[in-house]
Amino acid sequence: MSQCRGPKAPPQPPKHQPRLPPAPPARCPQSWALLQHPGPPLHHPPTSIPLAPGSGPCCGADEDSLWDTASSPRGFPAPLCPAQTRVLAAGVFLIPYFILLFLTGLPLFLMELSLGQYGAAGPITVWKCCPILRGVGVGMLLVSSLVSLYYNVIIAWTFYYLGSSFQSPLPWSCDAPQNAELCQNPSGSATHTSASEAFWKEQVLGVTHSSGLGDPGPVQWPLALCLLAAWVVVFLCMLKGIRSSGKVVYFTATFPYVVILILIIRGATLSGSLDGVSFYLSSDWSKLQSAQVWSDAASQIFYSLGIGFGGLLSMASYNKFDNNVIRDTLVIAIGNCCTSFFAGFAIFSVLGHMALKKGVPVGSVADSGPGLAFVAYPEALSLLPGSPFWSILFFLMLFTLGVDTMFGNIESITTAILDEFPALREWRRKALFLGALCISFYLLGLLLITQGGIFWFTLIDTYSTGFGLVIITLFMCLGISFCYGIDQFCQDIRDMICHCPPWCSHMLGYFKLCWVFFTPCLLLFTLIYTFLEMYGVPLRYGSYTYPAWGTSLGICVGVLTCLQVPLWAIVALCRESGTLSDRIRKATQPLNSWRAASGRDMSAEVINVPFTITLTSSDFTAQPDSST
Numbered sequence: 001m002s003q004c005r006g007p008k009a010p011p012q013p014p015k016h017q018p019r020l021p022p023a024p025p026a027r028c029p030q031s032w033a034l035l036q037h038p039g040p041p042l043h044h045p046p047t048s049i050p051l052a053p054g055s056g057p058c059c060g061a062d063e064d065s066l067w068d069t070a071s072s073p074r075g076f077p078a079p080l081c082p083a084q085t086r087v088l089a090a091g092v093f094l095i096p097y098f099i100l101l102f103l104t105g106l107p108l109f110l111m112e113l114s115l116g117q118y119g120a121a122g123p124i125t126v127w128k129c130c131p132i133l134r135g136v137g138v139g140m141l142l143v144s145s146l147v148s149l150y151y152n153v154i155i156a157w158t159f160y161y162l163g164s165s166f167q168s169p170l171p172w173s174c175d176a177p178q179n180a181e182l183c184q185n186p187s188g189s190a191t192h193t194s195a196s197e198a199f200w201k202e203q204v205l206g207v208t209h210s211s212g213l214g215d216p217g218p219v220q221w222p223l224a225l226c227l228l229a230a231w232v233v234v235f236l237c238m239l240k241g242i243r244s245s246g247k248v249v250y251f252t253a254t255f256p257y258v259v260i261l262i263l264i265i266r267g268a269t270l271s272g273s274l275d276g277v278s279f280y281l282s283s284d285w286s287k288l289q290s291a292q293v294w295s296d297a298a299s300q301i302f303y304s305l306g307i308g309f310g311g312l313l314s315m316a317s318y319n320k321f322d323n324n325v326i327r328d329t330l331v332i333a334i335g336n337c338c339t340s341f342f343a344g345f346a347i348f349s350v351l352g353h354m355a356l357k358k359g360v361p362v363g364s365v366a367d368s369g370p371g372l373a374f375v376a377y378p379e380a381l382s383l384l385p386g387s388p389f390w391s392i393l394f395f396l397m398l399f400t401l402g403v404d405t406m407f408g409n410i411e412s413i414t415t416a417i418l419d420e421f422p423a424l425r426e427w428r429r430k431a432l433f434l435g436a437l438c439i440s441f442y443l444l445g446l447l448l449i450t451q452g453g454i455f456w457f458t459l460i461d462t463y464s465t466g467f468g469l470v471i472i473t474l475f476m477c478l479g480i481s482f483c484y485g486i487d488q489f490c491q492d493i494r495d496m497i498c499h500c501p502p503w504c505s506h507m508l509g510y511f512k513l514c515w516v517f518f519t520p521c522l523l524l525f526t527l528i529y530t531f532l533e534m535y536g537v538p539l540r541y542g543s544y545t546y547p548a549w550g551t552s553l554g555i556c557v558g559v560l561t562c563l564q565v566p567l568w569a570i571v572a573l574c575r576e577s578g579t580l581s582d583r584i585r586k587a588t589q590p591l592n593s594w595r596a597a598s599g600r601d602m603s604a605e606v607i608n609v610p611f612t613i614t615l616t617s618s619d620f621t622a623q624p625d626s627s628t
Contacts (some may be wrong), residue, residue, distance in 0.1 A: 092283040092285055092288060093297060095288060096297035096298075097337070100294070100297050100298050100522060103514055104298065104302070104514075105301040105302070105305050106329055106511070107477075107514035107518075108307045108473060108519060109305050109307060109333050110326065110329040110493075110511055111476070111489075112313050112476075113319075113325045114493050115129070116316030116319075117317065117319045117325055117496060118321075118496055120317050122310070122317060122412070122415035122419045123136075123141060123412060123416050124137035124140075124141060124416045124419060125137070125416070125419035128590065128593055129591075130480075130483050130587075131572045131588075132572045132584070133479040133483065133568075134568040135475075135567055137313075138564040138568055139472040139565060140308060141310060141416045142560065142561050142564065143308065143309055143472070144413050146460060146464035146465070147409055148406065148410060148413065148441055149441055149444055149460065150460050150464075151405060151406060152227060152230045152406060152445060153223075153445055153449060153453075155230040155402040157370075157374060158402060159226035160223060160226050161374065161391070162392065162396060165392045166392065170378075170382045170387055170391055171199055171203070172198075172199035173382035179198070179199075182195045182198055194375075195379070196379035196382070197375050200374050204223070205220070205451070205454050206450075206451035207454050210450075210451040210455070212452065212544055213452065213456065213546060213550045214547075216451065216452040216453060217450050217451030217452050219446055219450050220451065220453075223449040224446060227442060227446075227449055228442060230406075231438045234406045234407070234438060235434060235435060235438045238407065238414070238434060248407070252403055253400075255396075256397045259394070259397040260339075260342070260346050260397075263346035263350070264342070264346045266350075266384075267353070268349060270352070270353035271353060272352045272355060272356030273350070273353055275355060275362055276348035276351045276352020277352065279348060279352070280345065280348040291529055294525075295529045298526045302469075302470070303465070304336060304340065307473055308469045308470075308473040308476070309409070309465075309469075310412035311408035311411065313412070314411050314412045314415040314416070317415065321496060322497065325493065325496065326497070326504050326507055327504075350377065350380045351376065351380055353380065354383055357383050365380070373398065377394065381394060413437065414430075414434060418430065455544065455550075458541045459539070459550060459553070459554045460554070460557065462554060463554035463555060464557055464558070464561075466530060466558050467530045468558040470523055470526055470527045470530060471527065471565070472562070477519055477520055478520055481516050484588070484590070486515055489515075490508055490511075490512055493508060494508070569587075572587040573587055575587075
C-alpha cells in the first residue's frame with residue numbers, strides 16, 4: 001500500500017450524489033463536519049512537505065523575464081525557465097511586477113492552495129465543490145502532461161552539459177582545440193558564431209542538419225540516453241509517492257540557494273561585474289507605457305508561481321487541515337520573488353565580466369531563450385579560472401531545479417488519476433502505472449531530441465501553456481467567486497485556520513476583492529494581449545519562421561485544453577434532471593462528499609461540547625416489552 005495514502009479508500013459514491021444544504025456557520029469544521037457528515041476517512045492524509053519559495057513550471061510563456069532564468073530555487077515544484085526567457089532590466093520592471101504580484105499572483109496562489117487543502121483531493125476530484133467546473137481540473141491535467149512531455153528534455157540537456165563539464169578544457173570554450181578556428185575572430189560580430197553557440201547547435205542539438213519543423217531527422221542518441229536517465233531519476237524519486245519525493249526536495253530545494261550565494265560572491269570579485277549589475281538594475285521609465293512590459297510582468301508572475309498547472313492543488317491536498325494557508329501564501333510567493341531578484345545578480349555579474357572580456361555591451365551577450373542557460377552563461381563560465389568546477393556547480397543547480405519541477409508535474413498527474421481510479425493506489429499497481437507513465441513520456445519525448453526536435457520543443461512550449469492556461473485560471477477564479485460562492489470560500493479558509501488572527505481576517509478581505517474584480521480583469525488583459533501577440537507576431541526560432549500548418553497545430557493544442565471546460569460542463573448538466581435552470585443550479589452545488597472530505601481523520605478528533613451528560617445504570621438496562 002502506498003505510504004502517502006493512509007487507510008483503504010472508501011467505496012465511491014454514486015454518480016448522482018445528493019447535494020448539501022448551505023454549510024452551517026462554524027469556525028472549526030472539525031466539529032460540525034464530524035457531527036453532520038461522518039463520511040469517508042481523510043482522502044489525502046496530512047504529511048510533512050518541505051516548502052521553499054515558489055512553485056510551478058514557468059516555461060510556458062514566450063515573454064518570461066530573466067529574473068527566473070534557470071536560477072530560481074523553489075519548493076514544489078521548482079520552475080526552471082531557460083526555454084523561453086526574455087532579457088529585461090529589473091529596474092523599471094519592478095513596478096508592474098509587484099503590482100501584478102499583489103493583484104493577481106498572491107490571490108490565485110492562495111485560491112489554489114486553499115482549494116486543495118480544504119478538499120484534500122487532486123485537481124479533478126476537488127471540483128466536487130462545483131461539478132460544472134470539472135473541466136478546469138481536466139484542463140490542468142492536460143497542461144501538466146504537455147509540460148512533462150517536453151520539460152524533461154531540458155533536464156536531458158542539463159545532463160549532457162553536466163557530463164561534458166568534467167572535461168578540461170570545457171568543450172565549448174576557446175581553449176578546446178576543436179574551437180581554435182571559431183575563436184580566431186575576436187571582434188564580437190553579430191554574424192560570428194561563438195564556440196559555445198557552435199557546441200549547442202551542432203553537437204548537442206544537431207539543428208544545423210535540419211531544415212525545419214517538417215524535417216526532424218534522426219534521434220540524437222547521446223541526448224536519448226540523457227533523457228532516459230532523467231526519467232529514471234523521476235521514476236525512482238516518485239516511486240513511494242509524496243513521502244519519498246518530499247525527502248528529496250529537502251536537498252533539491254536548498255542546494256540551489258547555496259549555489260546562487262557562491263555565484264554571487266564569485267561574480268562580485270570579477271572585473272566588469274558592476275557593468276552587468278548596472279545593466280540589470282537600469283531603468284527606462286518610458287517602458288511603463290508599453291503594454292508589452294505589463295504583459296511580461298503578468299507572465300512572469302503567472303508561470304513562476306506555477307498557477308493553473310494543478311501542482312499547487314495536489315501538493316496542498318496533503319497539508320494538515322488547520323494549516324495557515326494565508327501565511328504560506330505570503331511566505332512562499334514573496335520568498336519566490338525575492339529569490340528570483342537576487343538570483344539576477346549572480347547571472348549579470350558574470351555576464352558583465354564576459355562583456356568586458358569580449359569588449360562588447362552587456363546587452364549583446366545577454367541572450368534570450370535556451371541560449372541564455374546553454375550558450376551565454378556557459379560561455380561566461382568558461383572564461384573563469386577553474387571553469388570546469390563552476391560549470392559543474394551551475395549545471396548541477398539546473399538539474400536540481402528541473403527535478404523539483406518534474407516532481408510537481410508528475411505528482412499532479414498521478415494524484416488526479418489515482419483519485420479517479422482508487423484501485424491503482426495499491427503499491428504495486430501504482431508502481432506499474434508510474435512506470436508506464438514515464439515510459440510513455442520518454443517515447444513521446446524522443447521527437448524533441450531529434451535534429452529538428454528544437455523546433456517541436458519551441459512549438460509545444462509556446463502553445464501548451466499559453467492562452468489555454470490563462471483561460472483555465474480565469475474560469476477557476478470566476479467559478480469559485482460566482483458559482484461556488486466567494487463568501488462560502490472565504491468561510492472555508494476561516495474554518496481551516498480555525499483561530500484566525502486579526503491580520504488574516506484583514507488579508508482575507510483584500511483577497512476577496514481581488515478574486516471578484518481585480519484578478520479576473522488582469523487575467524482578461526493578459527489573455528487579450530496574448531491573442532494580439534499570437535496573431536500579430538509570427539512564431540520563430542532564430543531565423544526560422546514557422547509555417548502556417550505548424551502554428552495551426554500549436555493553436556489546436558491550446559484549444560484542446562480550453563475545450564475541456566465547456567465539454568465537462570455539458571456532461572455535468574446532462575447528468576442532472578429537470579429544466580435547464582434546475583440543472584445549472586444542481587451542477588453548481590457541492591456534492592455531499594465535499595464536506596465529508598473536509599472532516600479529516602475522524603477517529604482522532606475530540607470534540608468539546610458546552611454541556612455534560614450523566615449516565616445511570618438504567619441507561620444500560622434493556623427496557624421491558626410493552627404494548628404501548
